[in-house]
Amino acid sequence: MPRHPGQRFALSQRQAAVVLLLPFLAVYGLFLVYPFFKGVWISLHDWNLMEVAFNPDAKAYVGLENYERVMWGRNIVWGALASPVLQIIGLIGVCLSLFLHRTGRAGRTTALTMGIAAVLLFVLPGFHPGEEGRWFDRRFWPTVGNTILFVGLAVPGVTVTALLLAAALNGETRAKATLRTLFFLSQVLSVTVVTLIWQIMFSPRQGLIANLTELFGGTPITWLTAEGFAMAAIVIATIWWSLGIAMILFLAGLQDISKDLYEAAALDNATGTQAFWHITLPNLKRTITVVVVLQIILHFQVFGQSHLMTNGGPNDSTQVLVRYIYQTAFRDSDLGRASAMAVFLFVIMGSFSILQFVLGREKDQ
Amino acid sequence: MSGVQLQNITKTYGNVQVIHGIDLSISDGEFCVFVGPSGCGKSTLMRMVAGLEKTTGGSINIGGREVTRLDPSQRGVAMVFQTYALYPHMTVAENMGFGLKMNGMPKAEVAEKVNEAARILQLEPLLDRKPKALSGGQRQRVAIGRTIVRGPEVFLFDEPLSNLDAELRVDMRVEIAKLHKQIGATMIYVTHDQVEAMTLADKIVVLRAGRVEQVGAPMDLYNDPDNRFVAGFIGSPAMNFLKGQVEDGGLAISALDSAPATDLRLPADGTGVEFGLRPEHMRVDPAGRGFRLDLVEKLGGVSYAYLEARTGERLVVAESGESDLVDDMEVGLSFDPAQAFLFDAQTGKRIR
Structure with a gap:
């Protein structure tokens, strides 16, 4: 390229790239990479938030002791039938993934992922305290269980509802456009507003749900304080809240499916439900994968709904991992142990991120 | 007996009339080409025969059956789309057999029909491939195979060659002509290319602005056009x-x-x-x-x-x-x- 006379510095393409990337890299490093490694470092220390704040030397290196105190216990043994339901489901999962792979119904990555998940489901619940043994932290694994239960309910809930809504609202009429906006609107609310709305909705005295129940002669359920219903209540609020993005992604996916395919299907005697099953769903496979993995990553971080609606109760039944981390760090001032749990959460979410990356690159054969 | 009769067919979108009372009779086994400039309503007319567009007025008979209000799948027609419209998630064999499967035909019978069609179109080595792994011409053949498998009374082709390159277009044109000779079914073919019309048709229907300008055998239209439009359109x-x-x-x-x-x-x-x-x-x-x-x-x-x-x-x-x-x-x-x-x-x- 000819140089202009007034041009003093000429950057090569590579140099220009570095210059343009620098601001991002600086922010990314300062606010993400550095805190992450700092967190890992803290998790290796006995680190009381208050004491260290006043006296930086009041921390002690303890190695992996925090991890042991969070995740392990005294006399922990493993049994193949310690938690029969989960472990049997795990075993069935292992067989199923082998079967699906052998018969060619699932790709290699899918089968492998399923297999690993199934093996974990078989192995992990098998650990339990033996005679005179106990967990060092009795609340950690139940909290992990609650979080997984929450994710397990919220993700399919959001995905299925958003998919059905998107299928119903995919069209050019004004009514559909209005409804799309309405359904997306909840997404922009903050968690405080969402939980407030749903606390009122679930209120046994003035709530809409209670009023409807009474109208039909039923006794109102005390959603937020009944142990069997509290988790359901925060799942419902969450589905309502995070429907929008998933719906938009599905709508984008639906627009990508050519109209010709539906016309060809109509000639092939597949309309309505048949067309949805044979044409829409298979062509949305990639979008569904993206939505599911994104939702999993998002919902493992659930905090506000549990913190604001139920305070983790009743009887810890809605206590979730991030809330437990928050309490350990800022109520109990045990920053070391909280960081260890945070690293644990990172590993879970990191594996789902990797999964999404792999599935995103995998070309469907 | 599977001719097609159109009686006073009209089509309006809102208050715009696009098809103005078309009468047409296509006899059994005839290769009929709808030809005309873009926007003349030729595709719309074929889509009305297929049942993909509602008919505003008039009646459509296929094989002596009144089908004007029937669903596309009940009309005994099969269609090749301009974009091929192959199901991207299915293999060639599944694409071809999908219609029969949806009509509840047993698997073995479906496989037999698919193999038969694949043999006619030399698609056998491709049966396990997905459409993505096929060339334009191969996709076109699969789309045709899908219609053959259905064994319809009437084949519909909606500008099937316009996505192919020039050389392939000539090859496919010859193949379609051969196919018509081989199975002898009634075919309706839409194109804006008068060369395709001249070479393939037994009968050409020249359309303009939703009206039939002239109907006749290719050489009749060439030698004896009724009006200036047909005279100018036919011939190159x-x-x-x-x-x-x-x-x-x-x-x-x-x-x-x-x-x-x-x-x-x-x-x-x-x-x-x-x-x-x-x-x-x-x-x-x-x-x-x-x-x-x-x-x-x-x-x-x-x-x-x-x-x-x-x-x-x-x-x-x-x-x-x-x-x-x-x-x-x-x-x-x-x-x-x-x-x-x-x-x-x-x-x-x-x-x-």
Whole structure:
């Protein structure tokens, strides 16, 4: 390229790239990479938030002791039938993934992922305290269980509802456009507003749900304080809240499916439900994968709904991992142990991120 | 017996009428081509036969059955789409068998029919591939295979070759013609390409602005067009038209020095006419006068000479063989007046 006379510095393409990337890299490093490694470092220390704040030397290196105190216990043994339901489901999962792979119904990555998940489901619940043994932290694994239960309910809930809504609202009429906006609107609310709305909705005295129940002669359920219903209540609020993005992604996916395919299907005697099953769903496979993995990553971080609606109760039944981390760090001032749990959460979410990356690159054969 | 009868078919979108009362009868085993410029309603008309567009008025009969209000799948038709519309998530075999599967046919029977169609179209090595792994021509063949498997009464082709490159288009055109000979079913074929229409059709339906301009066998349309539009549409390169009028019971064509002799029954003096000459029915006369030779395109077997008349009107002349004409020459034109066509300039109707 000819140089202009007034041009003093000429950057090569590579140099220009570095210059343009620098601001991002600086922010990314300062606010993400550095805190992450700092967190890992803290998790290796006995680190009381208050004491260290006043006296930086009041921390002690303890190695992996925090991890042991969070995740392990005294006399922990493993049994193949310690938690029969989960472990049997795990075993069935292992067989199923082998079967699906052998018969060619699932790709290699899918089968492998399923297999690993199934093996974990078989192995992990098998650990339990033996005679005179106990967990060092009795609340950690139940909290992990609650979080997984929450994710397990919220993700399919959001995905299925958003998919059905998107299928119903995919069209050019004004009514559909209005409804799309309405359904997306909840997404922009903050968690405080969402939980407030749903606390009122679930209120046994003035709530809409209670009023409807009474109208039909039923006794109102005390959603937020009944142990069997509290988790359901925060799942419902969450589905309502995070429907929008998933719906938009599905709508984008639906627009990508050519109209010709539906016309060809109509000639092939597949309309309505048949067309949805044979044409829409298979062509949305990639979008569904993206939505599911994104939702999993998002919902493992659930905090506000549990913190604001139920305070983790009743009887810890809605206590979730991030809330437990928050309490350990800022109520109990045990920053070391909280960081260890945070690293644990990172590993879970990191594996789902990797999964999404792999599935995103995998070309469907 | 699986002919198609259209009776007074109309179609309106809102208050715009796009099809204006079409009557048409296609007999059993006939290859019928709908041809016309874009927006003439040819695709809409075929989609109404398929049931993909609702029919506003009139009735459609297929094989003696009234199907106007039936679902697409119940009409006994199968269609090849311009974009092929293959199901991307299914293999070739699944694509071809999907319709039968949806109609509840047992798997073994479906497989048998798919294999039979694959044999006809030489698709056997591709049966396990997904559409993505096929070339344009192969996809086209799968789309055709999908229709054969269904064993329909009527095959519909919606501009099936327009996504293929020129060479492949000729190959596929021949294959479709062969296929029609082989299975002898009724076929309706939509195209804007008059060459496809001429080469494939038993019967051509020329459409313009939602109306039928003329129906007939290809050579009948070529030799005996009813109006200026059909004359200009059928034939390549297109017919040349020169403006003129009837004077003293004879023709006066401004671009021509001498009035062409004619034994047609001419209308009253003063009527505006257009004098139509096909490029292949004229000769350039190097010794003559009256036209400037703009350009000569030499294609080997034939050369196209582009002429400009004194009136500014342009003509194309097809000279067979190699031509020794030079650009910018002053030339004349010779032709046999018996091969010329005459049209009313106002109505476009042929004057016979």
